[in-house]
Amino acid sequence: MTGVRNVTFQFDKRLLVLIGRGVLVLLAAMLVAAPWIFDLADLQVITELLCLLVLAVMWNLLAGYADIVTIGQHGFVGIGCYAFYAFAVFTDVGPYAAILLAGLTTLVFALPAMIVVFRLRAAYLAVGTWVLAEVMMLGAGKIDAFGAGLGISLPVSVVREFGGNIAERFTTIYWMALILAVTAMAATYFLMRSATGIGLTAMRDNEEAAGAVGVNLFRARVICFLWAAPFLGLAGALITLQKLRIAPAASFSIIDWTVYIIFIVVIGGVGSFEGPVIGTFVFFLIREYLQSWGVWHFIVLGGVSIAMVLIEPRGIWGLLRRVVPGDLIPVSHRPPRGS
Amino acid sequence: MPVTAASDTSPLLAVRQLSVFYGQFRAVDAVDLSVRAGEVVSIIGANGAGKSSLLKAIIGQADRIEGVISYCGEDLAGQGTAEIVAKGIALVPEGRRLFPSLSVEENLHIGWEVGRQGEIGIEDVFGFFPILKERCRQKARELSGGQQQMVALGRALLANPRLLLCDEISLGLAPVVIDSLYKLIPAIKARGIGILVVEQDITRSLAVADRFYCLLEGKVTLASRPSATSREVVMQHYFGL
Amino acid sequence: MAGAWANQIIQGILLGGLYAMFAIGLSLSVGIMRFVNIAHGDLIVLVSFLLLTLTTRLGVPLLVATAIVVPVAFVGGYLLQRLLLQRVLGQGVLSIVLVTFGLSVIIQNALQGIYGADTRLIQGGGIETETIQLAGGINIGMLPLAIFVFAVALVFALDLLLYRTRLGARIRAVSDDVASANLVGLRSAHIYAVAMGIVGVTVALSAGFMSVWTNFDPTSGPSRLLVAFEAVVLGGLGSLWGTLAGGIIVGIAQSLGAQVDAGWQLLAGHLVFLAVFLIRPQGLFPK
Numbered sequence: 001m002t003g004v005r006n007v008t009f010q011f012d013k014r015l016l017v018l019i020g021r022g023v024l025v026l027l028a029a030m031l032v033a034a035p036w037i038f039d040l041a042d043l044q045v046i047t048e049l050l051c052l053l054v055l056a057v058m059w060n061l062l063a064g065y066a067d068i069v070t071i072g073q074h075g076f077v078g079i080g081c082y083a084f085y086a087f088a089v090f091t092d093v094g095p096y097a098a099i100l101l102a103g104l105t106t107l108v109f110a111l112p113a114m115i116v117v118f119r120l121r122a123a124y125l126a127v128g129t130w131v132l133a134e135v136m137m138l139g140a141g142k143i144d145a146f147g148a149g150l151g152i153s154l155p156v157s158v159v160r161e162f163g164g165n166i167a168e169r170f171t172t173i174y175w176m177a178l179i180l181a182v183t184a185m186a187a188t189y190f191l192m193r194s195a196t197g198i199g200l201t202a203m204r205d206n207e208e209a210a211g212a213v214g215v216n217l218f219r220a221r222v223i224c225f226l227w228a229a230p231f232l233g234l235a236g237a238l239i240t241l242q243k244l245r246i247a248p249a250a251s252f253s254i255i256d257w258t259v260y261i262i263f264i265v266v267i268g269g270v271g272s273f274e275g276p277v278i279g280t281f282v283f284f285l286i287r288e289y290l291q292s293w294g295v296w297h298f299i300v301l302g303g304v305s306i307a308m309v310l311i312e313p314r315g316i317w318g319l320l321r322r323v324v325p326g327d328l329i330p331v332s333h334r335p336p337r338g339s
Numbered sequence: 340m341p342v343t344a345a346s347d348t349s350p351l352l353a354v355r356q357l358s359v360f361y362g363q364f365r366a367v368d369a370v371d372l373s374v375r376a377g378e379v380v381s382i383i384g385a386n387g388a389g390k391s392s393l394l395k396a397i398i399g400q401a402d403r404i405e406g407v408i409s410y411c412g413e414d415l416a417g418q419g420t421a422e423i424v425a426k427g428i429a430l431v432p433e434g435r436r437l438f439p440s441l442s443v444e445e446n447l448h449i450g451w452e453v454g455r456q457g458e459i460g461i462e463d464v465f466g467f468f469p470i471l472k473e474r475c476r477q478k479a480r481e482l483s484g485g486q487q488q489m490v491a492l493g494r495a496l497l498a499n500p501r502l503l504l505c506d507e508i509s510l511g512l513a514p515v516v517i518d519s520l521y522k523l524i525p526a527i528k529a530r531g532i533g534i535l536v537v538e539q540d541i542t543r544s545l546a547v548a549d550r551f552y553c554l555l556e557g558k559v560t561l562a563s564r565p566s567a568t569s570r571e572v573v574m575q576h577y578f579g580l
Numbered sequence: 581m582a583g584a585w586a587n588q589i590i591q592g593i594l595l596g597g598l599y600a601m602f603a604i605g606l607s608l609s610v611g612i613m614r615f616v617n618i619a620h621g622d623l624i625v626l627v628s629f630l631l632l633t634l635t636t637r638l639g640v641p642l643l644v645a646t647a648i649v650v651p652v653a654f655v656g657g658y659l660l661q662r663l664l665l666q667r668v669l670g671q672g673v674l675s676i677v678l679v680t681f682g683l684s685v686i687i688q689n690a691l692q693g694i695y696g697a698d699t700r701l702i703q704g705g706g707i708e709t710e711t712i713q714l715a716g717g718i719n720i721g722m723l724p725l726a727i728f729v730f731a732v733a734l735v736f737a738l739d740l741l742l743y744r745t746r747l748g749a750r751i752r753a754v755s756d757d758v759a760s761a762n763l764v765g766l767r768s769a770h771i772y773a774v775a776m777g778i779v780g781v782t783v784a785l786s787a788g789f790m791s792v793w794t795n796f797d798p799t800s801g802p803s804r805l806l807v808a809f810e811a812v813v814l815g816g817l818g819s820l821w822g823t824l825a826g827g828i829i830v831g832i833a834q835s836l837g838a839q840v841d842a843g844w845q846l847l848a849g850h851l852v853f854l855a856v857f858l859i860r861p862q863g864l865f866p867k
Contacts, residue, residue: 069677071618116854119861121817122673123616126681127809131850134806138847149843254802259685266678295689302686309678310667400763424765436760438753440867445749452746453765494764 056276064271066224075133078252080236106233137252151247269315357406368557384554429500439480454498485516596831597728601786603811611818622801627787657780691798704792816863
């Protein structure tokens with residue numbers, strides 16, 4: 001009797017992984033069909049969420065795997081915004097090339113930033129990245145060509161290149177955001193499955209084991225830092241296309257591109273692939289239903305994320321993972337841990 | 340004979356059916372052991388036999404234990420290290436574990452602060468180890484290994500323990516330094532302090548002990564007196580032959 | 581013209597006194613507990629608002645209000661460490677950053693919810709307008725001078741506390757090696773909490789000074805944190821005198837930057853910080 005119950009129980013648990021993967025597939029299908037099933041306002045919200053997802057995946061890569069806990073992510077997003085504007089307005093490379101060049105420019109900025117970031121002790125690193133982002137924002141606000149402190153609007157001629165009317169434009173931007181999100185997740189997935197990623201996962205789980213694997217952790221952390229930068233810049237370019245203007249306070253917004261992102265990853269689950277996806281969805285719900293609470297929705301977000309760190313540092317996915325026997329997106333071939 | 344005199348009284352430390360766990364690993368397995376006042380008890384055993392885990396459990400630093408550790412008739416279950424030390428158990432930890440940026444005097448005084456604050460004062464420790472008086476303003480990290488071990492032993496003595504736990508105090512030291520440390524054991528014993536010695540060096544360990552226990556893979560394989568046991572028998576139980 | 585620059589340097593040194601006040605508490609928590617409290621600046625602003633309520637709503641004089649707030653801040657710091665931070669101390673940098681970051685967001689928004697977003701300044705009872713005239717047309721404000729002298733005295737007192745008292749030795753012991761401290765019977769959680777209580781006292785004192793000298797609003801915390809952080813890193817880990825020097829460097833850099841162009845004050849501070857950091861990553865006076 002107990003034997004039979006046991007078997008059924010096992011079956012149920014594995015079914016949960018399948019259900020979870022089913023939900024992911026449905027979600028993906030819905031995203032592909034989105035331009036035909038959602039109206040423009042909804043499409044714009046989803047575009048924005050996709051950009052946040054990209055930022056969350058990158059913050060998770062750095063903080064959750066590479067041990068680079070940054071509070072300065074908004075710096076690179078802002079560089080992306082400004083670089084996109086520069087290439088789109090001051091050069092004739094064309095608007096789509098300008099987006100790609102924005103990613104490349106962010107990568108170029110990441111190189112000198114590394115000199116500072118990797119010299120900071122672990123405890124200092126978080127605030128050190130914040131100082132860098134602050135310097136980037138203040139510096140951007142000193143350049144008259146970008147409207148100095150007030151910022152500047154994207155010329156209509158540039159905007160029109162992405163579509164003659166609003167519907168066409170929103171759809172184009174949506175597709176670009178979807179492609180960026182898929183690329184970001186796929187690229188990060190392959191990075192995590194490479195020797196570099198396996199070494200970082202080992203470090204996350206057990207530092208001695210990582211040493212035994214023989215991974216050069218410094219090199220792995222550098223790769224992750226340079227990996228994340230261009231994606232942050234690309235997201236910045238798409239964000240600029242939605243906001244239609246650049247400004248120091250908005251393009252380098254710590255609230256939008258760092259604070260919210262940290263909440264998304266912490267609530268969803270740091271150090272897991274599912275975490276940023278779950279977190280983005282939960283964040284969307286909280287924002288939709290609690291934003292009318294004004295400052296109190298921040299207090300709820302802050303309180304929930306502190307509670308998460310205390311109760312389950314692996315976030316909602318960590319809580320689910322207590323019941324679900326496997327990862328939905330298997331990053332490593334680790335056998336599931338014993339009870 | 341102090342040993343027979345002490346055996347009339349109830350033991351200072353009585354460990355019954357003690358198991359110590361690290362995660363799923365059982366480092367100590369159902370050990371029974373006792374130490375009386377003024378008695379030196381040695382624990383011998385190979386690396387990984389569970390000797391240090393046993394001492395850590397007594398001082399309140401084990402992850403999880405089963406069984407009873409009773410000190411002066413009181414169960415120590417659930418008490419923190421600070422409470423246990425204040426009641427009169429002090430540990431000389433393996434590897435000395437001094438505070439490197441603190442001076443010799445500050446290191447020693449910490450032993451006094453956490454302990455029972457009884458008759459042994461800092462001058463007594465300087466009496467045992469005159470070199471420490473000369474160096475009392477120096478930082479602990481600037482001392483030689485032997486001097487550091489003197490500070491570690493002095494710190495434990497300043498807690499005025501009734502039970503002193505010594506974990507590998509000879510490790511990495513020159514024989515002449517070890518001699519000077521071990522010469523103190525009779526003087527400590529004469530104050531009525533019970534001493535539990537964990538030591539790799541079997542010869543030295545048995546030379547100072549009134550009684551000894553041999554541990555193998557967490558279990559007691561032999562409990563006896565050095566005078567009553569031949570070296571062959573000790574070695575058999577040490578290696579589990 | 582040279583006189584104007586000399587004046588800016590002197591004003592910068594005095595500004596550095598205020599920045600050192602912000603930074604001393606952060607320096608203690610970095611030096612002793614090895615973490616950077618992201619909410620440090622927000623705690624300073626929180627206490628400033630408490631002082632605002634005491635002085636404007638209840639009419640308590642500022643000095644008395646500060647005297648009331650200091651012990652409260654000690655208890656607050658003690659409890660913050662004991663009940664919240666101690667629980668995640670062993671979990672690594674990520675957890676402590678996330679918890680103090682969450683705290684920072686909560687404090688900023690709670691203050692905004694309670695007090696609104698307005699910029700505030702507390703009246704100091706006349707001292708803020710008094711000045712001393714020096715040769716060459718240089719004016720020194722009594723308030724900045726008093727703050728500077730107080731900052732130096734506070735560093736001196738904390739240095740004595742840490743290096744000349746038994747409590748200081750216990751704090752340094754736990755900071756040296758917390759596992760060893762536990763092994764010999766020190767109550768490390770309590771000692772950490774006392775250290776955080778002392779940090780709370782410095783937070784309250786710096787809040788008292790800040791609230792009469794500079795404007796503050798519920799979101800002022802992060803800029804205070806960044807300045808404090810720069811002073812601590814420039815000074816070198818665990819060195820209080822170094823932190824004072826670091827604060828002065830940032831103060832002078834900002835003051836000279838402002839002399840060039842008012843809009844360059846903040847950026848000049850950050851750039852000088854980065855330049856000095858790249859030359860001496862271990863800080864000016866590492867322990």
